[in-house]
Amino acid sequence: MITDPTGVSSDTRERTADSCGADSSGAATGPQRPPAAAPPRVAPQRRRRRAHTPLDPRPSIPLTLVTGLVLVYTLLPLVWLVVNATKDQEDLLDSFGLWFGKDFQLWDNISRTLTYDDGAFVRWTLNTLLYVAAGAGGATLLAVLGGYALAVYEFPGRRAVFAVVIGAVAVPGTALAVPTFLMFSGMGLANTPWAVIIPSLVSPFGLYLMWVFTAQAVPSELLEAARIDGAGELRIFFRIALPLLMPGTVTVLLFSMVATWNNYFLPLIMIKDPDWYPLTLGLNAWSAQARTAGGEPVFDLIITGSLLTIAPIVVVFLLLQRYWQSGLAAGSVKE
Numbered sequence: 001m002i003t004d005p006t007g008v009s010s011d012t013r014e015r016t017a018d019s020c021g022a023d024s025s026g027a028a029t030g031p032q033r034p035p036a037a038a039p040p041r042v043a044p045q046r047r048r049r050r051a052h053t054p055l056d057p058r059p060s061i062p063l064t065l066v067t068g069l070v071l072v073y074t075l076l077p078l079v080w081l082v083v084n085a086t087k088d089q090e091d092l093l094d095s096f097g098l099w100f101g102k103d104f105q106l107w108d109n110i111s112r113t114l115t116y117d118d119g120a121f122v123r124w125t126l127n128t129l130l131y132v133a134a135g136a137g138g139a140t141l142l143a144v145l146g147g148y149a150l151a152v153y154e155f156p157g158r159r160a161v162f163a164v165v166i167g168a169v170a171v172p173g174t175a176l177a178v179p180t181f182l183m184f185s186g187m188g189l190a191n192t193p194w195a196v197i198i199p200s201l202v203s204p205f206g207l208y209l210m211w212v213f214t215a216q217a218v219p220s221e222l223l224e225a226a227r228i229d230g231a232g233e234l235r236i237f238f239r240i241a242l243p244l245l246m247p248g249t250v251t252v253l254l255f256s257m258v259a260t261w262n263n264y265f266l267p268l269i270m271i272k273d274p275d276w277y278p279l280t281l282g283l284n285a286w287s288a289q290a291r292t293a294g295g296e297p298v299f300d301l302i303i304t305g306s307l308l309t310i311a312p313i314v315v316v317f318l319l320l321q322r323y324w325q326s327g328l329a330a331g332s333v334k335e
Contacts, residue, residue, distance in 0.1 A: 081307050140203075
């Protein structure tokens with residue numbers, strides 16, 4: 001082995017020169033391409049759960065069960081009424097309450113109900129329609145007029161009127177029945193239709209509802225524009241405000257109709273003449289007839305009459321449902 005003066009051996013220099021020559025020859029022929037990199041491994045994405053919003057809430061099994069129980073509790077009496085209206089007196093007492101009897105007697109029961117006691121049921125129906133048309137219709141009209149005036153016009157004592165209306169809503173009707181009877185007896189109006197119609201005209205809840213609804217549904221800018229154009233107050237009310245108040249008006253009308261149609265306590269203390277009975281008192285008189293000595297039990301007619309009594313209310317609700325729903329939802333969303 002031969003070493004140079006620097007102390008590096010000749011073999012080492014030859015190996016170093018060979019490696020440098022290889023590098024230079026490689027550079028002369030061109031750069032070498034690096035090996036292709038492997039594609040990155042993509043992790044599998046997890047399936048994202050759908051976000052639930054108030055308009056698309058998360059399903060709740062306990063809430064569904066509770067809603068189902070409430071639905072059964074609500075519809076079960078109606079099903080019982082429909083099923084038992086198809087039975088005669090014998091099947092009504094001997095058969096299971098939630099299933100039909102031997103014979104289908106619905107049409108015969110309806111015919112007997114309408115003709116029993118010289119057509120008393122028809123007379124009571126007409127009396128009820130009179131009380132609803134005059135009482136509920138008048139209450140709705142007064143509520144619309146009063147609510148519009150309280151919401152649109154500024155006048156002294158407006159807050160006092162608001163306090164009186166809220167206080168009247170909190171007072172139950174039964175607490176005012178006896179003073180109302182004494183007042184109408186002193187005026188000689190007891191045992192007349194006016195004793196039922198006049199108290200039905202007062203609807204504090206309807207007045208408050210129309211007050212709030214008018215404040216939300218009728219823009220004050222629209223009324224000012226109509227006044228600038230020269231329209232009078234009556235024209236503004238009938239041509240502009242009343243169409244906007246239609247949902248709230250129908251809502252108040254439905255509440256007033258149901259309250260007057262099902263009214264029992266007020267006619268009970270006001271009306272003594274069976275010719276002026278509403279349906280509620282008339283059916284109660286038929287029910288009490290079985291408890292009197294020598295009275296004829298007509299339970300099949302009572303059940304059929306009850307079915308005929310609730311049928312008009314169900315039909316009215318189905319026909320006016322869209323107005324009722326829009327009336328309850330008015331003012332809930334700001335635009």
